[in-house]
Amino acid sequence: MELKTKRLTDPTHVSPTLVLKSDDRRDLNTIKALASEPRVRILSELAEGLHSVGDLSRSLGLPLSTVSQHVKKLESCGLVHIEEKPGERGLQRICQRVYDRIVIDMPTHSEPSHEHPIWEFSWPVGAYSDASVTPTCGLTSEIGLIGLTDDPSSFYEPNHPSAQLIWFKSGYLEYRIPNRLPHSVRPRNLWLTMEICSEAPMYHPDWPSDITLWINDVELGSWTSPADFGDQRGLLNPSWWEDRNTQHGLLKGWRVTERGSFIDGIRLSDVTCDDLQLMKNRFISVRIGVKDDARHVGGINLFGQKFGNYEQDIVLRVEYI
Known part of the structure; x- marks a missing residue:
């Protein structure tokens, strides 16, 4: 409890x-x-x-x-x-x-087994290294909007790391996180969790969007978000955030194993943990976005620990041997 x-x-x-x-x-x-x-x-x-x-x-x-x-x-x-x-x-x-x-939190297939050592890293949604987005788009911190709404240049404001909610129609955000895995180990499983949903004007209960994830420039596959959720107020949203806006997302878990890539236990692709070459660089690149030529270009909302329903940032876990 x-x-x-x-x-x-x-x-x-x-x-x-x-x-x-x-x-x-x-x-x-x-x-x-x-x-x-x-x-x-x-x-x-x-x-x-x-x-x-x-x-x-x-x-x-x-x-x-x-x-x-x-x-x-x-x-x-x-x-x-x-x-x-x-x-x-x-x-x-x-x-x-x-x-x-x-x-009520339900268990998912994305939870680590803890059979081997696990390295974990958590970072804010606003701490991206690169951005290329199209309107509708915007960022907000816990206390107010950052820059101007529907202006992609706002994504380069100096205070963008304080963002707690980010939205855009198409494009991507890229995060480069420090690689603190011990030397001479072999990554065996990778888990990545974040709260996300589609992006519609205000919100919409039927608004599919094909959201794609890349790690170290390797595409894991796409998940179709069903909606931009605004039916119930987000549990963590600040009081000034209006009810007519997006309220919460879904907590999604990607897993890359020796057998392939999955989201919430559903197979996405044949990409394995070895394909990601996690030990190649001193950083691990995580890119999340919506392709311009996707079947459903329905945007993305990305929630930090002060917005939505889940009190967490983006979390990466790697099990190694």
Whole structure:
């Protein structure tokens, strides 16, 4: 169980989020507790503020004993905080919801096996070394826009490394990261994860885009993003970011092995880890983009750790022997 923000009992806290991992036995108990319509209704009622167990019984039309059992289960999982306060007829049990959002992280095929040593490197989305993009395009940091919207020259502003969200219709961003792999080793597996989606004007639920990834100038293949997501507000977006804009992406994981290249377990190409020649240079080049001649030229949004739904930058992992 991973807590992304402070608890509700902290008066400085806003909009707490609970992240549950489906492969954690303790978190599974919480997930099971949510598999109940009355408990979900109780949590919805508590969105309006504090309620006694008696209040919940009357508003939900359920027996007091039934509501008490459900509240007790929610309290045992840490989803509800209960305090006893004096009432007209003795002590009242006052209920308070602890979390505003609950996210369930599902395991993916992209996770390292940890059978061999793993080198990991994380870098901000704004820390690119080269850019060639077409409008619609733009960059924003956590506090505001960088340069001008739909002006590719803004991608060369001196503060572009502070970008937390980047978007463009076609072209690419290239990152050159320092190669810190030990000398005389053989890379065996590579993983790369980032939060991305298509780029439409504002946002669009049906906006395919063929997003391509290259490592050391070797094309791994393309993944078709289904949409530019704006249906629900991104969990990490700053308050000034308007609801009419793109809100979040999908956390995608590329993997290059001795058998080929994959995205979320789906085969992309026959490119292997040996083909990347990771030990050739003192840097590893990672290029992400949309080809001008792609079937779906639907752009790209790339999210940093302060935007979207996933609190991470671009992450590269290499397993070696």
